[in-house]
Amino acid sequence: MRRGDIGLAVLWIVLGAAVCAHALRLGVWDIPGPATGFVPLLTGIVLFAGGAGILLAARPWGAPAPPFWPVRAAGLRALTVLVALAVMAVSMPALGFLVTATGCTMLLLRLVAPQRWGWVVLTAVASTVLLYWLFDRVLDMALPKGPLGF
Numbered sequence: 001m002r003r004g005d006i007g008l009a010v011l012w013i014v015l016g017a018a019v020c021a022h023a024l025r026l027g028v029w030d031i032p033g034p035a036t037g038f039v040p041l042l043t044g045i046v047l048f049a050g051g052a053g054i055l056l057a058a059r060p061w062g063a064p065a066p067p068f069w070p071v072r073a074a075g076l077r078a079l080t081v082l083v084a085l086a087v088m089a090v091s092m093p094a095l096g097f098l099v100t101a102t103g104c105t106m107l108l109l110r111l112v113a114p115q116r117w118g119w120v121v122l123t124a125v126a127s128t129v130l131l132y133w134l135f136d137r138v139l140d141m142a143l144p145k146g147p148l149g150f
Helices: 002-026 038-058 072-095 097-111 117-138
Strands: none
Touching: 002 038, 072 097, 097 117
16 A cells, blocks of 8 residues: 555656646746746645655655545545536536536535535635635636626
8 A cells, every 4th residue: 555655646746846847937927927837836836745745644664554544435525526626627618617616615515524504605605706806806817707707
């Protein structure tokens, strides 16, 4: 198990470094603000850090780590998140960012970590609107617009 974890960690570290290198070639910042490589650089940093975290958790120098998902439900929750994000990515061009992100957030807050409906709606709407404002208005990045124009 440890060898597989180490191989996976190395894969993510190499992929993260490659994404960062490509992002730097694209350019990260221009005079008016973030350039084409800004978001890929952030993505590469997250991939690299995730790989480093997996490598540290694998403990190649000591005793074996405990199982990553000792309970099957944890693996199913992770799979639910991946499927929800894939559905969001596929439906975003047709429905727009605000609708898909709000729906995905609501779904995840109900299925992965069950919350009360009032909290789910408030959190989903507030976080989606905040992200939309940040990316669309502050960073001036075009987000997919849905049939309603937002």
